[in-house]
Amino acid sequence: MKKIEWLIAILLIIIGLTCLTVSGTTMWGTESMQSYFETFIFLCLWMGLPVVIIGIVxxxxxKKKDK
Structure with a gap:
């Protein structure tokens, strides 16, 4: 992939995470910056955990295929 394609993909991921965080923060009725960052960290952890598990598997x- 070219650099511009990587940039577009990263921007789309960031925009998607931001939209999820904003909607999650406003859904629970608390609209402070602390609540926003807590929701963001919570979403990143829940989205990153399956990626890590799938990567380990x-x-x-x-490794088993090589042996």
């Missing part, structure tokens, strides 16, 4: 499968 993928590495294990690759």
């Amino acid at each position: 993928y590495m294990i499968v690759l």
Whole structure:
């Protein structure tokens, strides 16, 4: 991928996370910056956890396939 394509992909991910965070923050009725950052961290953890688990499983499968 070219650099501009990576930039567009990263921007779309950031925009999506921001929209999720704003909607989650306003849904619970608290609109402070602390609440915004807590929601953002919460969303990142729940979105990153499956990626880490799938990555670990993928590495294990690759190592077993090599042997």
